[in-house]
Amino acid sequence: MLPVARLLDLFLMAVRTVSFALAMSLILAAALLTTTGARAAPATTLPGKLDAQLSEWGLDISQVSVYVRAVDAEEPRLLVNPETPRVPASVIKLLTSIAGLDILGPNYHWATDVYVDGRVVGGQLQGNLYIQGYGDPYLTADAFAGILRALRVKGLIAIEGDVVLDNSFLAPPEQERGDFDGAAQRSYNALPSALSVNRQVTDIHIYRDWVNNGVGVYTEPPLTGVEIVNEARLVDAPCARRYHNPIATFIPATETAGPKLRISGTFADECGEEQVGRLLLTPEQHAAAAVDALWRDLGGSIGGKIRLGKVPKGARQFHRALSQPLGVIIRDIDKNSNNLMARMLFLTLGASEKGAPGTLEKSRDTINAWLNKRGLPMPELVADNGSGLSRETRISAGSLGELLSWSYRQPWMPELLASMSIAGVDGTTRRRLRREPIAGRAHLKTGTVRDASCIAGYVLDRNDRRWIVAVLVNGQDGQALGAWRGHAVHHEILRWVYRGAPLPTDSGD
Known part of the structure; x- marks a missing residue:
């Protein structure tokens, strides 16, 4: 803003050359433009004493990226290293979920189909039964049992031939379960399969x-x-x-x-x-074990084997089951940070746009084309598999912030907001900030791996203004970070935003 003395000089000069009213209008306009211009430029340094605190926590400013912007503002409030590509960990699930909501729609349902290739006479199937998966990320044990119960309700008791499991809608994984961290039996390391029963657990x-x-x-x-x-x-x-x-x-x-x-x-x-x-069995072995146990529990019998295969031409559809809608399923993906479900949604995007089988390459191409179509180019983006279990994934805080800003204006914004963890209440942030005023007022997605601690989402400040926040903290040169260091930075930024994101130039702050 112009100093008062300078404004007074301008006013006296204007009075000598033009009318008093016009002079007042010109001076007010100048002051307003000057003030607006000053506010339009985002701050580029961390608020308060956070810069000094970084060294106390063993961090350098080069390891931190921040994007803060009010949802109704034309420009960000704070930008710190906004273009630096960072490891986002599970925060990348926001990109997967947002792409899913926009490309597939919140009411998208995955199907699981059952086919037969013979006649059903007196409850006896004179042929084979085929179960074809299309990548349902939420095919729980109860949901799968419901499919088999439906077959019994429709009169099927005995299958004289084989039960054939068709998982060809998604290509086989390009890695092994233990490749990320060596913990091959831990449930978070499950890999996608088009027929994934109870998350393969x-x-x-x-x-x-x-x-x-x-x-x-x-x-x-x-x-x-x-x-x-x-x-x-x-x-x-x-x-x-x-x-x-x-x-x-x-x-x-x-x-x-x-x-x-x-x-x-x-x-x-x-x-x-x-x-x-x-994770004790392969996805195929696990599905076969579920079929065998559940079908026999229902009083059914299988004359042949349970094996892998494809639905042949000429087989007729006997039953179709639909999943929960995507708008509901992404709550598990984001709020509880489910890696397998995120990976299966990611592969579904490629298969839906470019045809089966779904592959990582098809999905990456689909994501990039969609971002460019929506006017959200991300030249630094490396979208590996759509989940946080990747050493290669990269995105910048600026790209993430702009994505969240664009998403807030979309008709499916309520589904996205509902999918996120609520600080101090549920999901991955249920134990964070729960005794502070911000509890219950921030919808967030977290991400933590050995060398990254990240958070992004929306915060409702104490004056009921909503803000977009993205904070990405990475270890130096891929070194271990320590989640507590990232959490300390996250919490200070979130508290500052809750107070209205005041800057030193703001009056009264």
Whole structure:
């Protein structure tokens, strides 16, 4: 803003040459333009003492990127290293979800189809039954059981031929489950499959067996061909971790022995049931085990084998099941940060635009073409697989912020907002900022891997103005970061935005 003395000089000069009213108008216009121009330029330094705090936390400003903008503003409020490509971790799921909402629509449903190639006479299928998946990311055990129940309701009891699983809608994964971090059995490392039942997770239930006065074990689905070796000891003790520590270990098959599930450790008799989810089977083996167990539980029978294959021409559709709508499914993708579901949505985008089978290359091309069509070019973007489990994915805070700004003006914005974790309330931020005024007023997506700690979303400030926030913090040259350092930066920025994102030039601040 112009100094008062300078404005007074301009006013006196104007009065001597033009009318008083016109002079006032000119001076007011000059002051307004000067003020507007000053506010239009985003700040480029971190607010308050945050710059100094970075060194205390072992960080350098070169590791931090920030984008802050009110949803009703024409320009950002704060830009710090906005064009630097960063590892976003699971924050990249926002790009996957937004692309899904815009390309497919919030009411998009995935199908799972059942075909037969023979006649059904008296409940007997004289031929094969085919189950074709189209990449439903939320085909839970209950949903899959519902499909098989529908076949029974329609009169099918016995399948004389084979049950054929068709997962050809998505191409086989280009990596192994353990490639990201070596933890091949952890559920977050599941890889996409067009027929992915219960997220490919085998639920291991370890419980107090009152009948046999010991420790009992069962799995869902039952593991056909897997020997369960139960070595867990029941101990007379309270339900505390020092006494209660059951351990489940899966031992893959060797040339001389079949696969085993070993249960060891101790089980306190005052505990109820322990449930552990693990990736023990391939997606195809897992789906086959689910079919076998669930169909027999329903009183059905299978005369042939359960195998992989494709639906042949001439087979007729016997049943179709539809998933939850995309607008509901992305709540698990973003709020709970589900990697498998994000990857399957990502592959679905490529298959829907460029045809089956869905591949990573098709999906990357689809994302880039869509961004350019929407006027959101991201030259630095590396969209690897649509989830946070990638060392190669890159995006800048500026691109992320502009994407969120554009998304806020779209008709499906409510579905996007509802998909995000609410600070201090639920999802991945349920334990963050929960005792602060901002709790319940920020919809956020988090992302954390070894060398990155990131957050992005929307914040409603104390004056009920909504802001876009993106904060990406990375380790130096790919080194480990420490999530707490990123959280410290996130929280300071979020608190500042909650206060209205005041700058030193703002009056009264």
